[in-house]
Amino acid sequence: MQWSRTKTILIVILLLVDGFLFFNIAEKYVSRSYREAENAHNIVEILTARGIGIDPGFDLPDTQALPVLQADRSRVEEDKFAYGLLGEDAISSEQASGSTVRYTSDRGTLEWRDGGAVSGTIMPEAYTQPADEGQAKEQAERLLTQAGLTTGSLTLAANGQTVTASFPTAGVPVFNRVITLTFEKEQIVLSGVWTFGMPYITKSGNYVTFAAADALFILISGTEIEQITGMEQGFLLSESGGGRVQLTPGWRINTNTGSFFVDSLKKSVSVL
Amino acid sequence: MKHLNPKLKNRLKNTALFVLTLLLVVLTALSWLGDLNLGDLPADSWLGRLYISLSYGEAGGFTLRSGEFPAARPVEIAVQTETGMKGAQYNENAVSGFLSVLEQPIGAALSAATDFELAEENELIEALGKPGVFVRYHCALPLSLIASWMGGSYHASSDPNAQSLFFGADGVLWVRTDLGNLYRCDLHAAPDPELAAEVSGQACTFAAQTMPEQTAVRPETLLLSDTLTLPTVTSTPVDIDIEHAGNSLTVMLEAFGYDTYVRNYPDQTTGMRVFVNNQSTLRVGQEGEIVFRANTAEGGLEAYLKNEIGENGPLTYQVDYARRLLESILQSFSTDASFAFDGCTESEDGKSARLMFRYFIGSVPVEGEEGILAVVEYQDNVLVSAEVHLRTFIQSGISHTILPTRQAAAAATGGPYRLAAGYFVSGTDLVPRRYYLTD
Numbered sequence: 001m002q003w004s005r006t007k008t009i010l011i012v013i014l015l016l017v018d019g020f021l022f023f024n025i026a027e028k029y030v031s032r033s034y035r036e037a038e039n040a041h042n043i044v045e046i047l048t049a050r051g052i053g054i055d056p057g058f059d060l061p062d063t064q065a066l067p068v069l070q071a072d073r074s075r076v077e078e079d080k081f082a083y084g085l086l087g088e089d090a091i092s093s094e095q096a097s098g099s100t101v102r103y104t105s106d107r108g109t110l111e112w113r114d115g116g117a118v119s120g121t122i123m124p125e126a127y128t129q130p131a132d133e134g135q136a137k138e139q140a141e142r143l144l145t146q147a148g149l150t151t152g153s154l155t156l157a158a159n160g161q162t163v164t165a166s167f168p169t170a171g172v173p174v175f176n177r178v179i180t181l182t183f184e185k186e187q188i189v190l191s192g193v194w195t196f197g198m199p200y201i202t203k204s205g206n207y208v209t210f211a212a213a214d215a216l217f218i219l220i221s222g223t224e225i226e227q228i229t230g231m232e233q234g235f236l237l238s239e240s241g242g243g244r245v246q247l248t249p250g251w252r253i254n255t256n257t258g259s260f261f262v263d264s265l266k267k268s269v270s271v272l
Numbered sequence: 273m274k275h276l277n278p279k280l281k282n283r284l285k286n287t288a289l290f291v292l293t294l295l296l297v298v299l300t301a302l303s304w305l306g307d308l309n310l311g312d313l314p315a316d317s318w319l320g321r322l323y324i325s326l327s328y329g330e331a332g333g334f335t336l337r338s339g340e341f342p343a344a345r346p347v348e349i350a351v352q353t354e355t356g357m358k359g360a361q362y363n364e365n366a367v368s369g370f371l372s373v374l375e376q377p378i379g380a381a382l383s384a385a386t387d388f389e390l391a392e393e394n395e396l397i398e399a400l401g402k403p404g405v406f407v408r409y410h411c412a413l414p415l416s417l418i419a420s421w422m423g424g425s426y427h428a429s430s431d432p433n434a435q436s437l438f439f440g441a442d443g444v445l446w447v448r449t450d451l452g453n454l455y456r457c458d459l460h461a462a463p464d465p466e467l468a469a470e471v472s473g474q475a476c477t478f479a480a481q482t483m484p485e486q487t488a489v490r491p492e493t494l495l496l497s498d499t500l501t502l503p504t505v506t507s508t509p510v511d512i513d514i515e516h517a518g519n520s521l522t523v524m525l526e527a528f529g530y531d532t533y534v535r536n537y538p539d540q541t542t543g544m545r546v547f548v549n550n551q552s553t554l555r556v557g558q559e560g561e562i563v564f565r566a567n568t569a570e571g572g573l574e575a576y577l578k579n580e581i582g583e584n585g586p587l588t589y590q591v592d593y594a595r596r597l598l599e600s601i602l603q604s605f606s607t608d609a610s611f612a613f614d615g616c617t618e619s620e621d622g623k624s625a626r627l628m629f630r631y632f633i634g635s636v637p638v639e640g641e642e643g644i645l646a647v648v649e650y651q652d653n654v655l656v657s658a659e660v661h662l663r664t665f666i667q668s669g670i671s672h673t674i675l676p677t678r679q680a681a682a683a684a685t686g687g688p689y690r691l692a693a694g695y696f697v698s699g700t701d702l703v704p705r706r707y708y709l710t711d
Binding site (some may be wrong): 025074244265268 | 281289293295296299306327328333334335341368369371470472518520522523596600
């Protein structure tokens, strides 16, 4: 057998196949880049024709396929959160339907409602109002650790005497999943929406690819705006019955008149 | 090349072959991964997890559940341990609390079911006095469906329509069917009732324990002393204004596989708007009525691929597809009413199935015609017909206290009955009531 000739033939075949695959991948990449550039250009033209301005640094973001997620309401974690802040002696009472659970102790009151909404006032022992943002952040971190919120990616942002806590899911923000702690003179006011446990998708779950351009068109077709300052892909929490909340993918679009969420499933716009 | 040393030439060719083969592997992987999405990957495989980590950051921040999303949840759940019994009834949050810790073990237990045999009532009565987990659904459901929703896969030779289940901690599963028959099955795995130690629930007992002389109710009837207070509700059809429905209409048309600009005309007789596709029609009425009809199997909506059916059978896929379709429609019209699967009838040859979905307010079903959200029909794997009635439910501000199960059980005569709660039409409102059900 002529091994040398066989090897030459194999090399030629491999070169051809590799070349074809390389061309295929490159073609996909180039055509996608071209399409994106064309889309961006068309959008700028359409927005300009409608008299809507775009901030100089604004680029049409890439679109990521995101799952429609569910998160179960966890009464056990809600209990831990409430007892962590109000003490183990806190008394809980719930509505007959179980939709609202209220906790009371000499350290304050707290209420968990359907959809993961939480609100209350806390008066920790020896509480003093923080002097600056740094102290407020430290106190908030201590309180949230006490409440069992130890998610690795928890982000705290302070603004004066108000600290907000949030964390991303699937690498993108959940726009309305925020706990806000406002440090007043005598007490701390807590409010927000939160989920415990890992959100999930099932085998036949839905992954949505909702292009940024489509979101922009839906927004401008029904809302009066003059300037777009930015947009970001993420989730919005909404009640989905059965003690669950749904994390719906969509886009947050920041404009001169405020921030809007464009829902990828309902194709609707809501104010954030 | 001709003047090269044959040894060197051979080495060069070998190196080229190796590099080109390696390049082939890399390029094939890139080409394949570029087109890959989570829909193509096995749900809970290591590849799925790797893909999630790569695509969505460290650990992804979400999980893939092996079960299907449940189209119905239990209306009652209870655990009995050596120290006592607690449970929840018609309270979706409390039921969810129990399910969060018991769902997977129940799925695993149902996966271990093999052969069912008819059992005697006194055997069940004895078992109800021992530790175990009890679950009751509003309507009877095939065990395979429940197993799939709980993350298990069903292998048993028969698939009884289960109304209630009691998983004895000793490894015996007791199943009450819609016809009142009682079956038992020996399991290798049983959910541990102690798993729900931290879950809050109401104190309860089985009728067999506290009123053994009362034979008018089933022995597994869950008895709670606490009253159940529920709101009275007003129900109104969703007003579908075709001319101004905009995105809502687009989402609904997409859900049925219709293009936004599909040909349509008003039906003068019924006042409905008719959207016409090649082999199907979609009629949309202003009073929240949506009727989809396929003229041929090709014009229907393919719910799943025939070769996709696993051990759990086609019903799992049919129910799940219909559930997602109905959710899309409800969401498109911003109706946050909740609903659940309410049973199915299959043809004798098993080729067609008729599925019903019912509105629920919290965990309580809306009974009668008023409560029917949809009836969908399948021919094999194709959804060929769907009738949807969109409604909104608004609390009227008045609350109703319904009779506690303990008192209702004590007052029962005749039977044996099951105790249930539901919303019934009363004048212009829907009012919650306790009622008795025979098999």
